[in-house]
Amino acid sequence: MNRLNIYAFRAAYDLATKKFKKEENKKHGSSVAAPVGVCYGRVASNLPPSSEVVNLIRSNGISRIRLFNADPNGLKPFSGTGIELMIGVPNEILPTLANGTVSTSLEWLQTNILSNILPTQIRYLAVGNEVLLKDPFYSPYLVPAILNLYEALQTLGLSETIKLSSSHAASILSSSYPPSSGAFDPNVKPVLLPLLQFLQTSGSPLMVNVYPFFSYINNPQYISLDYALFKSSTADIDQNLAYTNTFDATVDAFVYAMEKEGFPGIPVVVTETGWPAAGGNAASAENALDYNGNIVKRTVNNVGTPKRPGTGVEVFLFDLFNENGKNGEEYERQFGIFGVDRTKIIENSDKNYKADQSISYDGYFSKEFMSHGESSSVNSGNVRSEMVMTHRSVIFRCRFDNILGGTFLCRGS
Numbered sequence: 001m002n003r004l005n006i007y008a009f010r011a012a013y014d015l016a017t018k019k020f021k022k023e024e025n026k027k028h029g030s031s032v033a034a035p036v037g038v039c040y041g042r043v044a045s046n047l048p049p050s051s052e053v054v055n056l057i058r059s060n061g062i063s064r065i066r067l068f069n070a071d072p073n074g075l076k077p078f079s080g081t082g083i084e085l086m087i088g089v090p091n092e093i094l095p096t097l098a099n100g101t102v103s104t105s106l107e108w109l110q111t112n113i114l115s116n117i118l119p120t121q122i123r124y125l126a127v128g129n130e131v132l133l134k135d136p137f138y139s140p141y142l143v144p145a146i147l148n149l150y151e152a153l154q155t156l157g158l159s160e161t162i163k164l165s166s167s168h169a170a171s172i173l174s175s176s177y178p179p180s181s182g183a184f185d186p187n188v189k190p191v192l193l194p195l196l197q198f199l200q201t202s203g204s205p206l207m208v209n210v211y212p213f214f215s216y217i218n219n220p221q222y223i224s225l226d227y228a229l230f231k232s233s234t235a236d237i238d239q240n241l242a243y244t245n246t247f248d249a250t251v252d253a254f255v256y257a258m259e260k261e262g263f264p265g266i267p268v269v270v271t272e273t274g275w276p277a278a279g280g281n282a283a284s285a286e287n288a289l290d291y292n293g294n295i296v297k298r299t300v301n302n303v304g305t306p307k308r309p310g311t312g313v314e315v316f317l318f319d320l321f322n323e324n325g326k327n328g329e330e331y332e333r334q335f336g337i338f339g340v341d342r343t344k345i346i347e348n349s350d351k352n353y354k355a356d357q358s359i360s361y362d363g364y365f366s367k368e369f370m371s372h373g374e375s376s377s378v379n380s381g382n383v384r385s386e387m388v389m390t391h392r393s394v395i396f397r398c399r400f401d402n403i404l405g406g407t408f409l410c411r412g413s
Contacts, residue, residue: 036064036295036296036299036300036314036315036316036317037062037063037064037065037066037084037086037314037315037316037317038057038062038064038065038066038316038317038318038319038320038337039065039066039068039271039272039274039316039317039318039319039320040053040057040065040066040067040068040074040319040320040321041068041318041319041320041321041323042068042071042074042323043323043325043326044321044322044323044324044325044326044340045324045325046324046340047321047340048340050073050074050076050077051077053077053320054077054078054081054083056338057083057320058081058083062083063082063083063084064083064084064085064086064123064316065078065083065084065085065086065320066085066086066088066126066271066272066316067085067086067087067088068088068090068129069087069088069089069090070087070088070089070090070112070113070116072112072115072116075087075113075116075117076116076117078117078121079116079117079118079121080118081121082121083121084121084122084123085117085121085122085123085124086123086124086125086126086271086316087113087117087122087124087125087126088125088126088129089125089126089127089128089145089149090128090129091128091129091131091134091135091138092138093108093145094127094128094131094138094141094142094145095138095141095145096108097141097144097145097148097149098140098141098142098144098145098148099141099144100148101148102148102151102152102155104148105145105148105149105151105152106152106155106156109149109152109153109156113125114156119156119158119161119162120161122158122161122162123162123163124162124163124164124165124207124269125149125162125163125164125165126165126166126167126207126271127142127145127146127149127164127165127166128142128145128166128167129166129167130167130168130169130209131166131168132168132169132172132188132191132192133168133169133171133172134169139188139191140191142166142191142195143191143194143195143198146164146165146166146195146198147198149164150164150198150202159202163202163203163204163205164198164202164204165199165204165205165206165207165269166195166207167207167208167209167271167272168192168206168207168208168209169208169209170208170209170210170211170215170250170254171185172184172185172188172192173185173253173254173257174186175253176249176250176253177222177249177253178236178238178239178243178249179238179239179241179243179248179249179250179252179253179255179256179306179307180238180239180256181253181256182252182253182254182255182256182257182260183256183257183260184257184261189261193261196258196261196263196266197263199263199266200263200265200266204266205266205267205268205269205314206254206258206266206267206268206269207268207269207270207271208250208251208254208268208269208270208271209270209271209272209273209318210247210250210251210270210272210273211272211273211274212228212229212245212246212247212250212273212275212291213228213274213275213276213282213283213291213331215228215246215250216228216246216282217280217281217282223246225282225287227244227245227246228245228246228282228291229245229275229287229290229291229294230244230245230247230290230291230294230295230298231290232244232245236249241306241307242306243306247273247295248305248306251268251270251305251313252305252306252307252308254268255268255305255307255308256307267311267314268313269313269314269315269316270313270314270315270316271316272316272318273295273315273316273317273318274288274291274292274317274318274319274335275287275288275290275291275292275335276288276331276332276334276335277334277335277336278330278331278334279329279330279331279332279333279334280329280330280331283331283334288335292317292337295315295317296315296317299312299313299314299315300312317337318335319335319336319337320336320337320338321336321337321338321339321340322334322335322336322339322340323335323336
């Protein structure tokens, strides 16, 4: 993208931002969108057309969606809808972005994302998904790719509005219970600590995927079903804080782990959480209803966690539809909120609440949100600080550009 095109883009972006904000104020007044989104996974052969999916999302008051890749066919139907997006940057593109120049990242952003969706609709770019767990080959490329993307966004004037991070599995914790024992696996620290430094300096969140369902089925002798479903009548006390559910305990374990590494203020966004409605032990429509309903109620009321009370945790529910192309156990294909016929998989005619607080409503989210139908160190100036780090015998260069002002340390261990 040449300099003239960049200036033209930024001018168009400024106009679009003003128009978008004006329209949103007309529609919603002073209301603030609830920090609840839904993941739109597309590993399936029987999904409705994207245009119909967008209509379904809008009709149910959902205004935040997570897309796992930057597929134009998935992005374009959302253009102009006002729906905010978390867009995934696939693991396999990380080497290209990390080894390329900032211009490489600019071109990738323009071709794959900005030519298909308004920048005003992009809330996050999730760079890689569970890289440290699923694809350790890509781990050395994660932070360099994020840095190039960040500088590209800065060039476009978008680095303040579009936040960069990467989603992680809970297994990057070597200890998670009690929450105060939370600590990161030493094997992931060479990559994770520089990432945390970037998140803290850029004001971006740590993204984590939290699944009490898996915690329960893998450790039923230690975790009760009620504790996983927010239904426990007793509390575990840790550091004078009372924990009544697995979700809070897991989120706070990440908070404690970050504090131990010197990063106490980074917010946490839960980029995936949910419960399957079928397919195995404890996987049922009733349990899915209880779990998802309780997650939504707590989130829109900014309950927070025992360690951070009153500070709402932004959450993305998994998944919009069942995905019949998923590998693994049957329950992996049964996390959908909606059936492919657009009916809700779990049904309860309690009240008709929407899945977003930008729509006015009274009370909590009802159980009707779900449904039945399918059983199935840088100083100011352009100073560049580099540090060579080793990760699993791979040497790579962690570059921090001075885009943020002040000292930016590249930390590793």
